[in-house]
Every structure is written in C-alpha cells, then in structure tokens.
Amino acid sequence: MKEKQVKISLSHVAKAFGKKQVLKDVNLDVYEGESVVIIGGSGSGKSVTLKCLLGLTEPDKGKIKMATENIGMLFQGAALFDSLTVWENVAFVMLQKKHADRTAAKKLAIQKLAQVGLKPEVADAYPADLSGGMKKRVGLARAIATNPEIIFFDEPTTGLDPIMSDVINDLIVDCVKKLGATALTITHDMNSARKIADRIAMLYDGEIIWVGTVDELDKTKNPYVRQFVAGSAKGPIQMEVKAE
Amino acid sequence: MLNRFFSFINALGRFVISFFRASGDLILFTAQTLLYVFKAPFYIGETIRMSIEIGFYSLPVVALTTVFSGMVIAIQTYEAVSKFSAEGAVSMVVLVAVTRELAPVMAALMVAGRIGAAMAAEIGTMRVTEQIDALSTLRTNPVQYLIVPRVVAGTLMMPLLVLIGDIIGVCGGYLVGVTKMDFNATTYLVNTWNTLKAMDIISGMTKAAVFGFIITVLGCYQGFKSKGGAQGVGQATTNAVVSSSILILIFNYLLTELFFKM
Numbered sequence: 001m002k003e004k005q006v007k008i009s010l011s012h013v014a015k016a017f018g019k020k021q022v023l024k025d026v027n028l029d030v031y032e033g034e035s036v037v038i039i040g041g042s043g044s045g046k047s048v049t050l051k052c053l054l055g056l057t058e059p060d061k062g063k064i065k066m067a068t069e070n071i072g073m074l075f076q077g078a079a080l081f082d083s084l085t086v087w088e089n090v091a092f093v094m095l096q097k098k099h100a101d102r103t104a105a106k107k108l109a110i111q112k113l114a115q116v117g118l119k120p121e122v123a124d125a126y127p128a129d130l131s132g133g134m135k136k137r138v139g140l141a142r143a144i145a146t147n148p149e150i151i152f153f154d155e156p157t158t159g160l161d162p163i164m165s166d167v168i169n170d171l172i173v174d175c176v177k178k179l180g181a182t183a184l185t186i187t188h189d190m191n192s193a194r195k196i197a198d199r200i201a202m203l204y205d206g207e208i209i210w211v212g213t214v215d216e217l218d219k220t221k222n223p224y225v226r227q228f229v230a231g232s233a234k235g236p237i238q239m240e241v242k243a244e
Numbered sequence: 245m246l247n248r249f250f251s252f253i254n255a256l257g258r259f260v261i262s263f264f265r266a267s268g269d270l271i272l273f274t275a276q277t278l279l280y281v282f283k284a285p286f287y288i289g290e291t292i293r294m295s296i297e298i299g300f301y302s303l304p305v306v307a308l309t310t311v312f313s314g315m316v317i318a319i320q321t322y323e324a325v326s327k328f329s330a331e332g333a334v335s336m337v338v339l340v341a342v343t344r345e346l347a348p349v350m351a352a353l354m355v356a357g358r359i360g361a362a363m364a365a366e367i368g369t370m371r372v373t374e375q376i377d378a379l380s381t382l383r384t385n386p387v388q389y390l391i392v393p394r395v396v397a398g399t400l401m402m403p404l405l406v407l408i409g410d411i412i413g414v415c416g417g418y419l420v421g422v423t424k425m426d427f428n429a430t431t432y433l434v435n436t437w438n439t440l441k442a443m444d445i446i447s448g449m450t451k452a453a454v455f456g457f458i459i460t461v462l463g464c465y466q467g468f469k470s471k472g473g474a475q476g477v478g479q480a481t482t483n484a485v486v487s488s489s490i491l492i493l494i495f496n497y498l499l500t501e502l503f504f505k506m
Contacts, residue, residue: 056377071381079378082369092382096285142382152381 004031005067007150007182008053013062014206015048022048023059024206032067035176035183037193039228040203041237046186049203050154053184072148072181074172076155078139080127086113087123090141112141115178116171133164137171144175151176153185157192169195190229202228204237273465277395280388290393298359298456299401303408305358306351310409313346314338314416322425334425335435338417343444344504347409349496352455355402356488360463363394364484367467368477376468391468395460402456403449410448447503454499455492462488 008030015023022045030036040046051057052064054073080089090109094100110120116137127135136156143151156172157165169192176183185196193200194214202210202225210222217229227235321337367390370376379386414436421427463484470480 051377054377054381056380069383073378073381075374075378077373079374081375081378092384096382096384098285 004033006030006065007032007034007067008184009063009065010049010053011063011065013049013052013059013064015045015052015057015059015061022206023052026062026203026206026208028201028208028211030182030184032182033180035173035185035196035198036201037185037187037197037199038201038203038208039188039190039193040186041188041228041239044203045206046188046203047154050152050184050186053152066150068149070146070149072143072146072151074136074139074143074151074153074156076158078127078135080135080138080142082127084126085123086118086125086127086130086138089127089138090123090145092142093146109141109145112145113138115144115175116141117167132159133161133167136160136164136168140168140171140175144179144181147179148181150182150184151179153183153187153196155187155189156185156196157187157189162191165189165192166195172196190231269469270462270465273468274461276387277391277461277464280385280392281396283388285388287389287393290389291396294393294397295401298355298397298460299404302351302355302358302401302405305354306405306409307412309350309354310342310347310413311416313350314342314413314418315420317341317346318417318420319424322421331425331427332435334421334427335417335432336439338421339414339436339439340444342413342417343410343448344500345448345496347413348406348448348451348455349492351406351409351452352402352459352492353489355398355405355456356459356463356485356492359398360459360484360488361481363460363463364467364470364480365477367391367464368470368480369467371468371470372473372477386468391464394464395457398456398460399453400456402452402459406448406452407445410445443503447499450503451496451499454495458491458495459488462491 006029008028010026010028013023013026014021026045026049028036028038038046038049048057052059053066054071080086081092084092087106087109088095090112091105094105094108095102106123110123113120113122118134118137118141122130122134122138127138130138140156153172156168160168172183172185173196175181183196185193187193194217197214199211199213200217201208202222204224210220210225212220217225220226223236227237233239318334318338321334321341322331325331325333325337367376370390376386376390379389418429418432418436421432422429466480466484466487467477470476472479
C-alpha cells in the first residue's frame with residue numbers, strides 16, 4: 001500500500017513572547033488528504049501554532065515543513081478586505097496577476113460562491129453588507145479559490161449560531177473532500193471538531209499532549225482530554241483567570 | 245530617597261530603550277518600503293487610487309488654508325512696512341512667505357491631519373481584523389500592496405498640491421492687497437512676477453515631497469504596527485498625526501537651512 005505523504009510537519013516547535021513560553025515543544029504530522037483538528041483551551045497556543053505555520057510568526061526553535069506553497073486560509077473573523085467587493089475578495093489572487101482578465105475572474109468567483117451556497121447577487125456586495133455567516137462563507141470561498149492543497153481554518157464556527165455553525169462545518173467537509181485537500185483546523189468547539197476531523201490533537205501548555213481519532217476521543221482516559229471534552233471546570237486543566 | 249532615585253533611573257532607562265527600539269523599527273520599516281518601491285510587482289491601480297485620494301480630495305482644504313494664509317500675511321506685512329513707507333514690499337513678502345514656507349508647511353499639516361490619520365486608521369483596522377495577515381496568505385506582500393502605493397502617491401502628490409497652494413496663496417494676498425490696501429492690480433502682479441525666483445518654488449516643492457514622504461510613512465507605520473483593537477487603532481491615529489506634525493516642523497527647519505543658508 002502506498003504510504004501517504006506528510007503535508008504538514010511540526011517538529012519541536014517552540015515560541016515565547018517575552019517571558020511567556022507559549023509553545024514549548026509542538027510535534028505533529030498531518031498526512032495528505034487528512035483533516036486534523038487541534039483543540040485546546042484559550043491561551044493554549046493554538047493561534048500561535050497557526051501563525052507559525054502560516055509564516056506570520058517565526059518560531060524560536062524547531063522546524064516547520066509544508067509540502068506545498070499552495071495554501072488557503074479561513075480566518076476567524078473572515079478577514080475580508082473592506083474596500084473590495086465580495087467577488088474581488090474571492091478572486092483576489094487572480095486579480096493580482098499581470099493582465100488579469102476581470103470578467104473571467106468574476107465568473108470563477110461566482111462559481112466558488114455557489115460552491116459555498118451563496119447566490120451570484122452577493123458578488124457585487126461589500127463585506128460590510130453581509131451577516132457573520134455570509135462573511136464566513138465568502139472567506140471559505142476565498143480560501144478555496146485557488147484550489148489549494150492545504151487549507152487552514154481558524155476557529156471556523158466562532159461567533160455563529162449552532163445552525164450556521166453546522167452549515168459551515170458541512171461546507172468545510174464538502175470543500176475539503178471535493179478538493180482532495182489536507183486540512184488543519186484550530187478550534188475549541190467540540191461539535192465542529194467531531195464533524196470536521198479525521199484526527200484530533202490536543203494542545204495543552206505549549207505541547208501536543210494527545211492525538212487520536214474521534215472514536216478514540218470518546219474512549220481516552222487522558223484526564224486533560226476528558227476534562228476538555230466534558231467542558232468541566234474540575235480537573236487537571238486550570239484556566240488562568242489573571243493576566244500574567 | 246535612594247529607592248526613588250533608582251526607580252527614576254529605571255524609568256529613564258526604559259524610556260531610552262523603548263525610544264531607540266521604536267526608532268530602529270521605523271528606520272527598518274522605511275528601508276523596507278524604499279526597497280520595495282523599486283521591486284515588482286507594482287500596484288499601479290492602487291497608486292493611482294491613493295494619488296486621487298491624497299492629491300485631488302485634499303485640494304479644498306489646502307486651497308482654503310493657503311488662501312487665508314496669503315491674506316493674513318498681506319495684512320500683517322502691510323501693517324509692519326507701512327510705518328517705513330515700504331508698502332511695495334507686500335507683494336514680495338507674500339510671495340516669498342507663501343512659496344517658501346506657508347504653502348508647504350500648512351498644506352503638509354492639513355494633509356497630515358487628513359491623510360496621515362486616515363492611513364493609520366485604515367491600515368490599523370486591517371491589522372487588528374487580520375486583513376494584513378490575510379494578504380500574506382494570498383501570496384501578496386502587504387508592504388508592496390498597502391504601503392508602497394501610499395508612500396509613492398504621497399511623495400508625488402504633495403508637491404503638486406503645494407504648487408496649487410502657492411498660486412492660491414499668492415492670489416489671497418493679491419485680493420487683500422487690491423481690495424483693502426488699494427494697490428494697483430497690475431503693479432501688484434508685475435511686482436510679484438519680478439520677485440519670483442525658481443528657487444522659491446523648487447524649495448517649496450522639495451519640502452512638500454519630503455513632507456509627503458514623512459506623512460505617509462508615519463501614517464502607514466503607525467497603522468501597520470498597531471495592536472489591541474479599537475483602542476490601539478485610535479492610539480495609532482493620534483501617534484501618526486502628532487509624530488508627522490513634529491517631524492514636518494523639524495524637517496522644515498533643516499531644509500530651510502539647506503536651501504537658504506548662505
């Protein structure tokens with residue numbers, strides 16, 4: 001059987017901000033076509049891990065390898081460009097090319113918008129005119145616009161109602177499958193993690209302390225994972241209530 | 245007593261370190277921007293859009309500032325020189341004051357308030373809403389896409405704004421001179437024309453280009469480095485206007501020394 005290629009590899013990644021050691025020793029491999037979700041509490045280092053992966057922050061130690069530069073990213077707040085219309089946001093990469101064909105770019109953007117369940121009329125609207133759920137969909141359309149090999153999702157369901165969260169989760173699964181892409185998601189929404197993930201990794205105190213499938217998640221005896229999944233205040237995970 | 249002394253030294257040390265850190269950061273940011281001015285891709289559309297925003301839309305405020313400055317200079321000069329029966333110097337003083345100092349400095353301060361603040365707020369908002377991070381993930385260099393067009397537009401448009409400001413400011417002096425001081429219109433214009441030296445215009449426009457660069461670099465820098473949500477963006481906007489206004493006045497002195505010190 002053909003062994004699957006490692007698409008994303010984090011090896012002994014560490015990152016500190018001043019005296020605060022956010023990431024201590026993060027190790028994780030994500031394989032081709034796989035969807036991995038990193039879960040963890042607030043301040044556990046999920047966002048910093050993602051920023052290191054995207055090259056927005058330089059890790060102090062360790063190695064990050066990605067098999068491709070063709071990536072897509074759905075930001076927590078969608079991060080749509082306010083000054084551009086919806087279709088210009090979706091077709092942003094195409095429009096930056098020399099002698100870009102705007103008509104073709106718009107056509108493609110409308111196709112991508114349809115893929116995330118948005119009508120062509122939305123194409124000429126500005127992000128300020130959209131609801132939170134629609135913004136997320138447009139963000140997703142932009143993330144998949146270049147048919148990326150790797151897609152990152154940053155808290156894809158944060159700020160959405162449960163129904164819209166489920167719609168977004170379904171769209172993520174659908175888009176990733178259709179593209180055959182590798183996906184890495186960070187979230188603390190367990191419903192989302194269960195729906196999206198092939199494997200789940202738990203980040204705690206700057207380290208990946210547990211990795212397993214959704215089935216294994218429910219059976220694990222790891223007290224940190226059990227506490228997090230149960231959403232209980234009692235257990236080994238003590239939340240910081242004061243800023244350091 | 246000793247504790248107070250040490251805490252004073254501590255605070256002073258922190259201030260000095262943060263000042264040099266911020267200065268170094270700004271110098272690196274400026275150097276990076278200058279490097280990308282000459283490196284493809286060039287965002288011509290963005291540069292034209294920013295040129296219209298800076299040049300065209302700042303025209304009313306610059307025109308108002310310079311026309312009233314020219315009028316005030318004419319009145320004050322007339323008040324001063326009429327004691328020595330040297331009223332003929334009014335047109336000369338208006339011309340020199342407007343072209344060398346008033347038009348570039350007043351226009352720059354107005355543009356710093358209008359454009360510098362807007363740039364800091366816009367880019368700052370883009371920073372805190374992750375739009376700048378999004379640019380990086382979309383294979384677009386944020387400095388090339390956001391900063392370079394603004395800096396190029398500011399540096400090129402300010403001299404044009406000041407040139408128009410020169411004409412309007414001199415017209416302001418002319419209006420007051422002819423209507424309030426009973427100067428002969430033709431004589432006033434001939435005197436102005438005869439006094440006019442290319443160096444007056446060139447120095448004013450050179451200052452304007454430098455001021456345009458300062459306003460846009462500082463506006464973009466403050467926005468680009470802002471953090472902490474709405475409060476951070478507000479702070480960036482204030483910093484952009486205050487720091488560029490101070491630097492405009494400092495550089496005005498340095499450039500005046502450079503051009504006119506014999």
